[in-house]
Amino acid sequence: MYKDTAKWLLTFTPITAVITLALTLGPRLNAIVGIGLDGWVRRFPVATAAIVLTLAATVAVVALCRYVLLAEATPWTELRKSPTWWSRAFSDHAVGMPLFPASTDFEAAEIRATTDEATSAQQSALAATTLRIQALSETLNAKARFLRFSWGYGICMLLIVTGLSVAAFSVPATPEAVTKPTKVAILLPDGAERRFTETTGCATLDGTTAVAVGGLWDHPAIRLIGPGCPAGQWTPPDDLGMVITPA
Known part of the structure; x- marks a missing residue:
């Protein structure tokens, strides 16, 4: 038994x-x-x-x-x-x-x-x-x-x-993975652009090109290209309120 x-x-x-x-x-x-x-x-x-x-x-x-x-x-x-x-x-x-x-x-x-x-x-x-x-x-x-x-x-x-x-x-x-470099658009809530520039070092959002290079689409790793932007990959913090979509 x-x-x-x-x-x-x-x-x-x-x-x-x-x-x-x-x-x-x-x-x-x-x-x-x-x-x-x-x-x-x-x-x-x-x-x-x-x-x-x-x-x-x-x-x-x-x-x-x-x-x-x-x-x-x-x-x-x-x-x-x-x-x-x-x-x-x-x-x-x-x-x-x-x-x-x-x-x-x-x-x-x-x-x-x-x-x-x-x-x-x-x-x-x-x-x-x-x-x-x-x-x-x-x-x-x-x-x-x-x-x-x-x-x-x-x-x-x-x-x-x-x-x-x-x-x-x-x-x-x-979840969908970023399988190839893809140009993306960064959407920010009102008043958040200053925090974006402080966080990334980029001079402006409008003058920055963003390319998703890895991670998942709900939280991708991004390569920022523009005046003052960092050389490596950047992952947006959750509290920034960003919405990232393929451009």
Whole structure:
């Protein structure tokens, strides 16, 4: 039961998480390729962290399920050294029924089997009971692991759902990358031209030619050409209120 549940979760959860993540990143793949992985990480650090968190939680789910699936029976000698476990296996779990209702009955039959005094029915019952004891030990060990697993699984699922949600809503639905240098028009709200010149060093906005050379269209890297303009690329700050469109 416990291993079957872990196996089902191992089949369902990682595949669902990976497919959802692929559907989330699919529409944005061209943008990622366009600006490069490094550019994407710098542009969307929160979304990147959410993706990494989702993948890490998915790997953790796989490890937790594997932990349950690898549960085995405790070695026979260790089972015999635990009087409480050994007695309860017969009294609570009825592993010896019908011939061995108590652990002492099983032990007495074992002694008779070593001296060839046990009947064929007792010998068959001894073999069957031994298998049931080992199966019970494996089941109880899997149960103990599953109880620990359930807490970790719940936390991982919360992290996966949170990571997928943040990744989906922290970036534009279909961001477009600037794939080639494109002349653009810079539109500013009233009174913002002075801030533009102070920020960029350009003498005037009207005397400046702007060319988008990289990044995404919602926040491109711009090469400004004109009196006083910087030599390198310039990325407009968000608080400037600029609207950039292809000229």
